[in-house]
Amino acid sequence: MSDLATVTAGTEPPPLQVRLTRADLVRYAGASGDFNPIHWSDRVAADVGLPGVIAHGMLTMALIARLVTGWAGGEPSAVRSLSARFTRPVVVPDDDDGALIEVAGKVREVISDGGRRVAKVALTASCEGNAVGRGHAEIVLAG
């Protein structure tokens, strides 16, 4: 758990590295109800012109969310808002290694809103060195 009392612009939450395999995509499909076959069928992915089966954008966003909830001491309700833009598909090969996703963040500013301190955090997700998503979160630092 981090000390949120000392957060200022420029603070960087601990980055996160997560390896996604096909099994993770299948599990996410079941948990989320998003069964779009581009997330599990090579045949369908190729038919629609994708380089391979790709991860759900919402799974990438969930990993971005993990970084901020972990940083906020494991309190999901501290995440007042979260947005993500998916800039490149995350191709997940059908092997044991899958794809390595790295999430990083940086506090842009800390504002005071109704007596609460709120950190505005810029977030990035990358895969094998390529940016795959950018995000923004507003995190309530104190109640």
Add this chain to the structure above:
Amino acid sequence: MPDTSFIGRSLDPTPPFQVGREKIREFALAVGEGSELCRDLAAARAAGHPDLVAPPTFPAVFTMAVMERLLMDPVFGWDYSRMVHGEQSFTAHRPIHAGDELVSTLHVDDLKSRAGSHFLTLRCEVADSAGESVLTATAVLVTVAAQEAGS
């Protein structure tokens, strides 16, 4: 070409989606969310919550289904097979807990076409059984231009 007359329209509110404890646990496990507030009832209550807390992107579970009602409607004319998710945002008005019954209303905010690709902005307003606002979810969905022009 999707039907631009849908811009500004809303769908009827959904039947209530009941947020279950096991669904929250299943979702937390699927995304690797380590917070015990999403898994351990005693820990959630000790932190002041009435029940398990949903992870921040949990609303994907019920808002995607609401969006699909529109996207699969042949009258709307959206090419679901070529769709990718461009952007997503969630603004929480209060935390979502197990036991909540949530009603979602979908609004078609915008639809633009550029170079054969279509950009659809959908907004889901989510309220609880008392009618209080819980969440606003916004998605930008994109269908990438097929090789229609050339082939």
